[in-house]
Amino acid sequence: GGEQTNDDVARALVRIASALDLPQSAVRYQPSADSARRGELVIVPKDMLNETVEWAGPSNPGGSITDPLVIGQYDDGSPLMVWLPGDPDVGRNASHFLIAGGTGSGKGDAALNLMTEILSRGDVIMWLSDPKAFQDFRPLLPAYDWAVEGGADTEAMVEALQHVIPARTGWLGKHSYRQWTPQAAQKQTDPAHSCAASGACGCPGMPYMVAWMEEAANTLRNLGDDAFTGIAQEARSAGVSLIVSLQRPSYDQMSTSTRASLPSVIALGCDPRDEGFSLPESVINQGAHPGAWGNRRPGYCYVVSGGIDPERYASPGRTQQFTTRAVSLMETLAEWAVRNGATADPITAGAAKAVVGRAYTGRADTDETEPTTVHDQDDEITTGTQLDPEDAAMDPEQDLPPAQQGDDTPGLFGTDTGRKPSPEEARELFARALDEFEAAGQMIVGPKDFMDWCDANGYSRPWVSARLRDAAAEGRLQPTNQTGRWRIVPALTPA
Incomplete structure (x- = not known):
């Protein structure tokens, strides 16, 4: 008493393990909460953890999370x-x-x-x-x-x-x-756990x-x-x-x-x-x-x-x-x-x-389309002219529209040539891009997510940043805790 404390024992544990020729983890000391010089020295001479135990299944399937x-x-x-x-x-x-x-x-x-x-x-x-x-x-x-x-x-x-x-x-x-x-x-x-004043809420x-x-x-x-x-x-x-x-x-x-x-x-x-x-x-x-x-x-x-x-x-x-x-x-x-x-x-x-x-x-979508059946070409022979659905309403006799300014600039969706969109069209394209991110389930976006879109449409990162701020002002985006990252506010779907 007055010469040594529990701290001295703690510092000596590795030397005790050495004296007993045991690993350091085999010796530990639990000091008393009521004394600065008393405690319990625990020595484990045989390591019962040497052999691995394979997982054989959960301990309490169907139990409550409150159980150990x-x-x-x-x-x-x-x-x-x-x-x-x-x-x-x-x-x-x-x-x-x-x-x-x-x-x-x-x-x-x-x-x-x-x-x-x-x-x-x-x-x-x-x-x-x-x-x-x-x-x-x-x-x-x-x-x-x-x-x-x-x-x-x-x-x-x-x-x-x-x-x-x-x-x-x-x-x-x-x-x-x-x-x-x-x-x-x-x-x-239970009426004691009800959000209704009249009794159990259900x-x-x-x-x-x-x-x-x-x-x-x-x-x-x-x-x-x-x-x-x-x-x-x-x-x-x-x-x-x-x-x-x-x-x-x-x-x-x-x-x-x-x-x-x-x-x-x-x-x-x-x-x-x-x-x-x-x-x-x-x-x-x-x-x-x-x-x-x-x-x-x-x-x-x-x-x-x-x-x-x-x-x-x-x-x-x-x-x-x-x-x-x-x-x-x-x-x-x-x-x-x-x-x-x-x-x-x-x-x-x-x-x-x-x-x-x-x-x-959309995390657990299980909707699956029916697999497409590929028929043997010898069994079925398709006749007639096949049209792309986008071209179904096109008049083949009508002249092409005259050239417009910007037709020699990069196209909107990665084509070789095309007309550069007006500011109104560009904003519409940007809104469509947000819709596509939302449809894909990506609800956090920033300028870096639009790099491919910028390359395809000929816009710079500062332009995208400005559009992000506009979308935030319109309530389509909300800022997150991270600078330059925005959360897409889900668009309302008509009932």
């Missing part, structure tokens, strides 16, 4: 579990997660463990942004409510999420929910929602931290969890504000210099060192989150491994989710549709 999500096991053999929604009875807040790990650390398997647990529950929907074109997640694609590959589509998803969150919060408030509970996902038949329920941003470094860089920080700060009260996955959560990848808004973390192996970005200093002082693993222990991780005993924070765990044998089971899970899982409620779907139109509503 099992993503692996600790080094003592106990299940490694996390929670997403809050629980007012135990005082647990809803969780946003950061999944961090270097190349080869098993970050993809960790994501699949968590994702398959989420998708197997019956009262949750998920949005996914994955710039890697669903390289790891393709067997699960049918199960997502909305999935995009990145770029402008991810911008649209983030923009929609910013509008969906207050809409969901408003619905929960009107139905007297202080935070999301499983009851909120059911049809509202409104459709609102499932929990998970917004997953995979390989988020580029997204953070393109959209700015403000977008994610605002979402993370407001989403908990809306029954939404944000999950961000990236390799290095360092200051040059995300701001301290965004990092602080993601307090829960699954920290896999990393460069020793990046440990402080993944884990709180207090957990590192207890002996947690993901930098000691690097990419040599795929799946090894530390998990810090609400619902987990803080004494467990420095205990290593390992996620289950996904091999090629898991693909068929993942496809089966996706089919089950389509048939039995939750679908977006009218509030969530309506808010997303109002902001990004077909970028959301």
Whole structure:
């Protein structure tokens, strides 16, 4: 007493591991909250995580998202579990997660463990942004409510999420929910959770929602931290969890504000210099060192989150491994989710549709035209002159119109020659281009998206920028958080 403190023990952990001829992660120290010189020294002489455990399916298919999500096991053999929604009875807040790990650390398997647990529950929907074109997640694609590959589509998803969150919060408030509970996902038949003064309102329920941003470094860089920080700060009260996955959560990848808004973390192996970005200093002082693993222990991780005993924070765990044998089971899970899982409620779907139109509503189009039958040329012989439909009304005896000024300039749609459009025609063409972007589901645009259009029509980027500003003044576009990027306001469709 008076000579040494718990901090001295924390600094000595690596020497204790050396004395016992054990890896650094096998020795950890849990200081007492009531004493500066007392605590518990934990030594794990045999690593129970050496053998990989293959994923055998979700732990609780058909259960609620409020039930624990099992993503692996600790080094003592106990299940490694996390929670997403809050629980007012135990005082647990809803969780946003950061999944961090270097190349080869098993970050993809960790994501699949968590994702398959989420998708197997019956009262949750998920949005996914994955710039890697669903390289790891393709067997699960049918199960997502909305999935995009990145770029402008991810911008649209983030923009929609910013509008969906207050809409969901408003619905929960009107139905007297202080935070999301499983009851909120059911049809509202309880007068205590009614938006009507006369009794039960019967409104459709609102499932929990998970917004997953995979390989988020580029997204953070393109959209700015403000977008994610605002979402993370407001989403908990809306029954939404944000999950961000990236390799290095360092200051040059995300701001301290965004990092602080993601307090829960699954920290896999990393460069020793990046440990402080993944884990709180207090957990590192207890002996947690993901930098000691690097990419040599795929799946090894530390998990810090609400619902987990803080004494467990420095205990290593390992996620289950996904091999090629898991693909068929993942496809089966996706089919089950389509048939039995939750679908977006009218509030969530309506808010997303109002902001990004077909970028959301067209995500699951399944309309297919009948395949064209190619007949054998020997069976059917077509006679008569065949005309292009555009030429059907043309009089072959009528003279061609006289030449006009500009007929020797580049054409409108990439033809060799053509008349340069008047300002009115050019504005009409620009409006048509916006319609085409909207029809294709691309709801976030900027000058760079019009470069091919400029080349085809002979207009400069400054001219397009001016037209974008005009369209914004007319209400056809709205500015986003990113300079020079605009969100297309869906055109009203006649009833």
